[in-house]
Amino acid sequence: MRIDTFKIEEWMNQYCPSAVYDLTSTCIEPLSIRELMTLAGIQRPLEIFDTKLTYGDIHGSNRLKTAIKSLYTEQDLKNITVTHGAIGANQLVFESLLEKGDEVLSILPVYQQHYSIPKALGANVNVMFLREENKWQPNLKELENKLTYKTKIITLNNPNNPTGAVIPDETLERIAELASKHNIWILSDEVYRGLNLAGNPYSKSMADIYDKGISVGSMSKTYSLPGLRVGWICAREDLINEINKHREYNTISVSIIDDYYASIALENRAAIEKRNFQIMREGLKVLHDWLNGEVYVKAHLPQGGTTALLRYKKDVPSKTLCRKLQENTGVAILPGETLEMENTVRIGYCMNPQTLKFGLKEFSKFLRTF
Numbered sequence: 001m002r003i004d005t006f007k008i009e010e011w012m013n014q015y016c017p018s019a020v021y022d023l024t025s026t027c028i029e030p031l032s033i034r035e036l037m038t039l040a041g042i043q044r045p046l047e048i049f050d051t052k053l054t055y056g057d058i059h060g061s062n063r064l065k066t067a068i069k070s071l072y073t074e075q076d077l078k079n080i081t082v083t084h085g086a087i088g089a090n091q092l093v094f095e096s097l098l099e100k101g102d103e104v105l106s107i108l109p110v111y112q113q114h115y116s117i118p119k120a121l122g123a124n125v126n127v128m129f130l131r132e133e134n135k136w137q138p139n140l141k142e143l144e145n146k147l148t149y150k151t152k153i154i155t156l157n158n159p160n161n162p163t164g165a166v167i168p169d170e171t172l173e174r175i176a177e178l179a180s181k182h183n184i185w186i187l188s189d190e191v192y193r194g195l196n197l198a199g200n201p202y203s204k205s206m207a208d209i210y211d212k213g214i215s216v217g218s219m220s221k222t223y224s225l226p227g228l229r230v231g232w233i234c235a236r237e238d239l240i241n242e243i244n245k246h247r248e249y250n251t252i253s254v255s256i257i258d259d260y261y262a263s264i265a266l267e268n269r270a271a272i273e274k275r276n277f278q279i280m281r282e283g284l285k286v287l288h289d290w291l292n293g294e295v296y297v298k299a300h301l302p303q304g305g306t307t308a309l310l311r312y313k314k315d316v317p318s319k320t321l322c323r324k325l326q327e328n329t330g331v332a333i334l335p336g337e338t339l340e341m342e343n344t345v346r347i348g349y350c351m352n353p354q355t356l357k358f359g360l361k362e363f364s365k366f367l368r369t370f
């Protein structure tokens with residue numbers, strides 16, 4: 001199977017290891033196991049030392065699936081399968097549903113999996129771009145016009161990486177109605193769910209509001225544990241069974257150690273969420289103040305998630321800008337070209353706030369001389 005290069009991952013692999021100020025991350029400052037245990041109020045996780053390193057429960061332990069279930073209103077354990085991160089979840093959904101010649105409508109900008117995997121599987125990919133002048137919200141008329149009788153999946157990401165936009169619950173419901181009218185699946189990548197900055201931190205989940213809604217979640221972003229490599233898919237039972245058929249070929253199980261720590265984290269998520277919202281709000285303030293004083297950049301402040309998409313006022317391709325920025329200052333940011341969004345750059349704002357502050361200051365100095 002031929003597949004396009006994953007542009008973001010390729011860029012980050014090349015540039016992040018040598019960055020002094022790495023502003024590319026989409027995670028909220030990751031937790032150590034010790035910090036996780038402290039937040040969970042566990043002195044010594046003794047049982048993990050006596051756990052035999054078997055394959056464990058093949059589709060995820062009941063303990064973990066019960067903790068995942070608590071994030072939803074309409075799901076049961078049979079509606080959940082645990083995957084190797086959200087990246088494994090998205091891959092499994094596409095390979096389980098798509099045949100050559102099917103159509104996918106992908107809402108961009110989005111994580112490249114959402115259009116490159118369907119393309120690699122022989123599907124035709126229609127794209128709909130979110131627009132800045134619409135505050136990065138989807139235009140539902142345009143969305144309906146892009147559907148054809150062959151459209152099998154609409155894929156979206158809410159809250160959105162890279163724009164930081166959050167689709168209101170009513171709009172999610174209207175998208176579900178449109179999909180229902182045309183009998184289309186919705187793959188809703190919800191890895192940043194739980195990170196809305198205003199109102200309820202948790203948007204409605206597509207699996208809860210739509211029979212053909214498939215929700216993908218993960219420990220990596222909202223819960224600051226990307227090193228666990230734990231994600232999941234929530235969907236109706238017949239689809240989960242079909243996905244598990246595919247999953248046997250490439251996953252067997254997620255590590256029993258990862259399953260254990262993910263369970264503890266979700267069972268104590270209130271403490272993690274409290275810590276994370278503090279980091280987010282601090283980062284948001286740094287970003288807000290910086291944007292107010294920076295004439296060469298404009299952006300909508302994120303409404304949720306961990307990233308912002310910045311439009312810069314320099315006549316230079318984004319890859320050149322980012323390469324030169326890093327060579328001159330050690331600051332790493334992500335070129336919009338890797339997201340099919342030229343003349344923009346993406347930054348994360350939820351790392352250590354000092355790193356963010358210094359990095360943005362250096363970016364400003366660079367923009368004045370470049």
Ligand SMILES: Cc1ncc(COP(=O)(O)O)c(C=O)c1O
Pocket residue numbers: 026084085086087088111157161189191217218219220226230231
């Ligand atoms: C929208 C989106 N989906 C999926 C992933 C993959 O996440 P995970 O670490 O859970 O595999 C990412 C990672 O950046 C992402 O931004």
